Amino acid sequence: MLSKGSIISGDAGHNAYPDTGAIGIRIEDNCTKDVWKAIMLKLSDLGYVVKDCTPWDQKFTSVNGSLGFRVKEANSSGSALHLCIHFNIGGGAGVEAWISGRGGQAEAYANEICSEMNKIGYYNRGVKVGNLFIPKYTSMPCVLVECAFLDSKEDMNRYNVNSIANAIVKAVTGSTSNANYDPSGSNPSTPTPPSTPGDSGNTSNYTPNAKVRYDWLYVRDAKGEIIPNRRVDIGDKIKVLDVSYSRQLAYIIYPTPTGSRYAYVSVGSWIQYLNPYNATILQDLDVYSNANGSVIGRVFKNEKVTILEEQNSWLNIVYTTDKGEFTKSGWVKKESVKI
Numbered sequence: 001m002l003s004k005g006s007i008i009s010g011d012a013g014h015n016a017y018p019d020t021g022a023i024g025i026r027i028e029d030n031c032t033k034d035v036w037k038a039i040m041l042k043l044s045d046l047g048y049v050v051k052d053c054t055p056w057d058q059k060f061t062s063v064n065g066s067l068g069f070r071v072k073e074a075n076s077s078g079s080a081l082h083l084c085i086h087f088n089i090g091g092g093a094g095v096e097a098w099i100s101g102r103g104g105q106a107e108a109y110a111n112e113i114c115s116e117m118n119k120i121g122y123y124n125r126g127v128k129v130g131n132l133f134i135p136k137y138t139s140m141p142c143v144l145v146e147c148a149f150l151d152s153k154e155d156m157n158r159y160n161v162n163s164i165a166n167a168i169v170k171a172v173t174g175s176t177s178n179a180n181y182d183p184s185g186s187n188p189s190t191p192t193p194p195s196t197p198g199d200s201g202n203t204s205n206y207t208p209n210a211k212v213r214y215d216w217l218y219v220r221d222a223k224g225e226i227i228p229n230r231r232v233d234i235g236d237k238i239k240v241l242d243v244s245y246s247r248q249l250a251y252i253i254y255p256t257p258t259g260s261r262y263a264y265v266s267v268g269s270w271i272q273y274l275n276p277y278n279a280t281i282l283q284d285l286d287v288y289s290n291a292n293g294s295v296i297g298r299v300f301k302n303e304k305v306t307i308l309e310e311q312n313s314w315l316n317i318v319y320t321t322d323k324g325e326f327t328k329s330g331w332v333k334k335e336s337v338k339i
Contacts, residue, residue, distance in 0.1 A: 001174040002080055004047035008172070009074045010083035011054040011134075012036035019066035022089040024150030026159065035147060036085045038165035038181035040294055045179035046169070051077040052294030057245055057321070057328075067133040075139045081109060081172060084134050084144035093152040094123030098130050098144040106141035112171035113145055120167050121158050122148055206253045206260060208237035209308055214270045219263040224249055232265055237274075240308055243267060243318050245297070245328035267327055276326075277304040279317065280338040287317075287330035296330050297321075310334065 002008065012032040014021035021028025033054075040050045053073035060066045074082045088096070095117040097110035110127040118124040125146075135142040147164055148155035161183050166176040212234050219230035224247055232238065232254045242251040248267045253260050265271070280302060287297040291314045299305060299319055308329060309316040315337055318329040 002048070002172055004173075005049065006081075007049045007051060007077060007079040008043055008081050008083065009051040009053050009077045009079035009140075010036060010039065010085065011052070011070045011074075013084060013086035014066075016055045016057070016066045016069075017059045019060065019063045022087065022150055024089050025153065025156040026087075026150050028087045028089075028150055031087045031147070031150070031159070032085045034161045034181065034183040035164050035168075036083075037294070038161050038183075039083065039085070039168055041179050041181045042165055042169045042177035043173070045177040046173060046175055048173065050294070051079055053077070053082070054294070056296050064133070070134055071137045074134075074142075075137075079140055081105075082134070082138050082140055082142040083168065083172075084142065085168075086144060086146050088146040088149045089151050090149070091151065092125070093149050093155050094125045095148060096125035096146045097127050098132050098135060098146070099127060100129065100132070100135040100142065102129060104141060106135070106143055109141060109172055110143045110145075113143060113168055116167040116171040117147070117164070120160075120163050122155065206239045208239050208274065210240050210252075210271050210273045211235065211237045212270060213272045217265045217270060220249060220265060222249070222264055223247075224264070224266075227263075230263065232263060238271075240271065240273075240318065240329075242308075242316075243327065243329040245321060245323065248323065248327065269325075271326065273306050273318075273326065276306050278339065279305050279307050279315070281305060281332075282336050282338055285332050285336050287319075287328075287332055290331055293331070297328060299332065305337075307339070 014029045015033055043050050053070045055066055055069045095114055097113050099106040099110050107127055114124045132144055135144055162180045170176050212232055216234050217232040218226045220226055236254050239253040240250050249264045250267050252263055254263055281299045284300050286295045287299055289296050305317040305319040307315050308318055313334050314331045315334050316331050318326050321327045
């Protein structure tokens with residue numbers, strides 16, 4: 001088992017163009033993302049150092065470009081183990097783990113992973129040896145986990161992000177964590193709503209950083225579905241807490257006659273920031289999901305960004321991507337930003 005304080009690297013399979021995953025009852029890119037993020041959360045909670053090697057939202061000219069990025073990040077991380085999270089398809093059921101050769105630590109970890117997954121109900125297909133890119137070229141023990149079959153009703157009915165993550169974490173550390181990942185899309189760097197979006201919360205004294213223009217907005221849930229009889233009115237001053245690149249939803253606080261509420265709304269030019277482009281990036285920077293989180297993007301020297309919030313030595317910024325202005329948010333170190 002890996003001792004606390006060890007570095008563990010890993011990646012969510014696919015999630016980068018043109019490296020996209022399989023589609024069955026569920027979508028592989030979504031499953032690998034959620035399970036890997038849950039694993040990272042739980043490992044961090046248990047006292048391990050986690051290096052995320054997933055090239056989130058990046059584009060490559062080939063699948064090997066995506067795989068090579070992951071290998072390079074892993075090999076420079078100093079990690080004691082690398083985990084690749086994948087899901088299978090093709091008419092089977094259960095879990096299997098792939099390694100590059102027999103007789104080493106990777107095989108021991110792989111056996112433990114399959115065993116722990118079997119304990120939560122997944123058929124154990126065993127450890128397999130193959131010529132897969134990441135296990136082959138990483139310099140530390142590496143296990144590629146095919147967690148379940150996307151086209152198996154049995155596997156997908158059993159699918160639970162935190163259960164799978166705990167099984168894998170226990171296999172490599174001997175422990176489980178009560179820190180549960182929320183796959184709904186809420187960002188752990190922002191305040192969690194008291195219940196569902198639209199419910200009242202203790203947000204009366206929020207400081208707005210944007211306002212609604214052009215027209216009123218539908219209130220939506222974390223999946224983008226409209227919540228009936230809720231809306232944010234034109235002219236309302238709101239506080240944007242988070243902007244999801246993948247869902248193009250902004251998580252906000254907005255005013256109502258009975259108190260302030262949380263909501264998700266669609267991203268677009270109807271959100272007018274009160275102090276746009278109020279900061280300049282001084283050097284190329286990784287963007288993080290939160291101060292203790294994983295890398296989710298990158299901003300570049302001299303790029304103009306908009307500050308949403310400041311917490312100690314970190315800034316929550318919203319910035320421009322290939323989807324347009326103000327289409328993604330994340331956290332950067334304040335010391336590398338000119339305000």
